[in-house]
Amino acid sequence: MSGAQAPALPGTARALSEPGAGQRLRWAFEDTMVITWRNLLTWARVPAYIVFTVVQPVMFTLLFRYVFGGAINVSTFPGGYVSYLIPGVIAQTAGFASFSTAIGLSRELNVGGIDRIRSMPTARSAVLLGRLLADVLRLLVTILVMVGVGYAVGFRFQGGVGYALAMVALALYLGLAVCCISAFIGLQVRDEESVQAFGLIWVFPLTFVSSAFVQVSSMPSWLRGFAQHQPFTEVINALRVLAIGNKVQPLVGQSLGSALWQSLAWVTGAIVVFVPLATRAYERA
Secondary structure, three states: OOOOOOOOOOOHHHHHHOOOHHHHHHHHHHHHHHHHHHHHHHHHOOHHHHHHHHHHHHHHHHHHHHHHHHHOOOOOOOOOHHHHHHHHHHHHHHHHOHHHHHHHHHHHHHHOHHHHHHOOOOOOOHHHHHHHHHHHHHHHHHHHHHHHHHHHOOOOOOOOHHHHHHHHHHHHHHHHHHHHHHHHHHHHHOOHHHHHHHHHHHHHHHHHOOOOOOOHHHOOHHHHHHHHHOHHHHHHHHHHHHHOOOOOOOOOOOOHHHHHHHHHHHHHHHHHHHHHHHHHHHHHO
């Protein structure tokens, strides 16, 4: 009959109304890339922000290399104090890079940016993942600049390209974990000034009360235990072992395997804990 409709194939309506898991993953990936590009464009249009992001670690490097470095004795460390310093500054840079994650998300909340994005047919995970990916890419640029500055002031990788790439990858992994913590703080606290103040409170003690700039053994006994076993010291020790090519030295006190598994355990634990917390804070925002 001309007016009769052809019978629908089994599952056709369901397939049209509910995309499969693969399609949903592809859409989520595309949305995440769009948000990442949006964040990168924002930074590209404000070059002063990138300049100041890079200038701070460069200033720390030059300050400790030429002002304080002569008073810090690490004569048994391969390459001297500059080889001891650069991995510590890179780890500190990964910690300080988290400020932009917290401040950026709190600003997006206050100006309604997240609400506008969520009102569109966009994957709910895209805002968080796009922000984290953009921050990690920005951190990668900063780390590469720091390595270049380090080479200019005497730093050298002593274990070849493989160890150098592993050191950069571990620093990025640390930065990702810290950004996850900061994402939770930014979405939970929301007020931009409060977020900035709170970020200083927890990042500064962890980066400075560590082995980043001085030997832990030079600290008072009541502080030494915390400084030796806190996450940043563990990661910095692993970065130094990779920088000197897996040479076990008294100032590091760890083999490559020991340094890596301890640092990876800390960083992975932080990601496992704070990704669900940040996701929940984002859903409640």
